[in-house]
Amino acid sequence: MSPQEESFFPNLEGRKRLDLIFKWIFFSANLVGLLVLLVLAVKIVLDSWGWLDVQFITSFPSRFPEKAGILPAIYGTVYLMIITALFAIPTGIAAAIFLEEYAKKSKFLSLIQINIYNLAGIPSIVYGILGLTVFVRWLNLGRSLLAGGLTMGLLVLPVVIVTAQEAIRAVPESLRHAAYALGATKWQTVRYVVLPSALPGMLTGIILALSRAIGETAPLIPIGALTFIRTIPKSPLDSFTVLPIQIYNWTSRPQDDFRAIAAAGIVVLLAVLICMNSAAIFLRNKYQGRTKEL
Structure with a gap:
């Protein structure tokens, strides 16, 4: 050299x-x-091993380990995630579209953006207290599945907004300019150009948000998610329990058999989480492939 x-x-x-x-x-x-x-x-x-079987999945909780099951918690978790997704996903994406595509840059907008980032880092128990005040008491929803779903929706809403904003920012400006050159309106550009291109990134944020929500217990304790329930919720206003709270209840029992049952509940929770994430990842990869073809 x-x-x-x-x-x-x-x-x-x-x-x-x-x-x-x-x-x-x-x-x-x-x-x-x-x-x-x-x-x-x-x-x-x-x-x-030895506790996770069909009887465990299809039975109700019991004070006797050999009869204990997790069916109400499975239904409660699935229904809670549906309500959370129906509230958080459209609201978060709509807020991200407004902030990125329609709102004018100003100090007030910067203040809103800072508050959204701060809300993503607030301890989850604070959202539980907020849900107890707003949904349970002010709106008189009671200690119901709907109140729990809306509370969890508030918890994950900042994550959905931030990730959706990042996905929208990643869309090249040239695509917007091309749409405008063809005579498309602002909404047509957002609807047919920006959203399809940003959808894979948005789905990634949704996966992260719902994965956090499915394992949370702190926000649900103040609004009264029950640790022992022998009924399946049939409407959004029914009482409920979820897998993490049921697992915590079993681990607090003095009998060793209940700790083994709690381990079986954890396996079920992981299975539900994997199924939910697999469906979201499939949709993300599907739309990502369509975007590359375009």
Whole structure:
């Protein structure tokens, strides 16, 4: 290597070694996280062995371990996620479209944006207190499934808004200009150009938001999600329980059998989460493929 090249690439070998060291450090950090997750998953599956069966999934909770089931919690979790999604997804995407496509840049808009970012980091118990005040008491919804779903919707709404905004910003301006050049209106451009292109990124945010909501318990405790219920909710105004609260109830019992039942409940919760995320990922990849074809 000539003197000119040496001056242009100072200590190139040392930087390569440093790059290799950090590569293995980061790989080791990922490996540790995966190993811990694998150990936890294996332990939970082993603890649940012999308890996770059809009788467990189709039965109601009981004070006797051999008769205990998780059916009401499964229904309550699924219904709660449906209400949460119906509230948070359209509201969040509509708010993101307004903030990115229609609202004029101003100090007030910047203040709104900062508050949205701050709301995403507020402890979840605060949303439970808000849901108790607004939905349970002011709107007289009672300690119902609808009140719980709206509370969880508020919890994940900032995440949906922020990720939807990022997805809309990622759409190239050239696509908007092309639509305007063809005579499209603002709404036609948003409806037929921006939203289809941003939809895969939005679905990624929705997956993250609903994954957080399905495992939360703190917001539901203030509004009265029950730890022991032997009925399946038949309307949005019925009382309910969810998988995380049912699992917590079992882990607090003194009998060792209930801890094994709690492990079986965790397996069911993970199965519901995987199914929900798989459906969302399928839709994301489907629309992502259509966008690439366009």
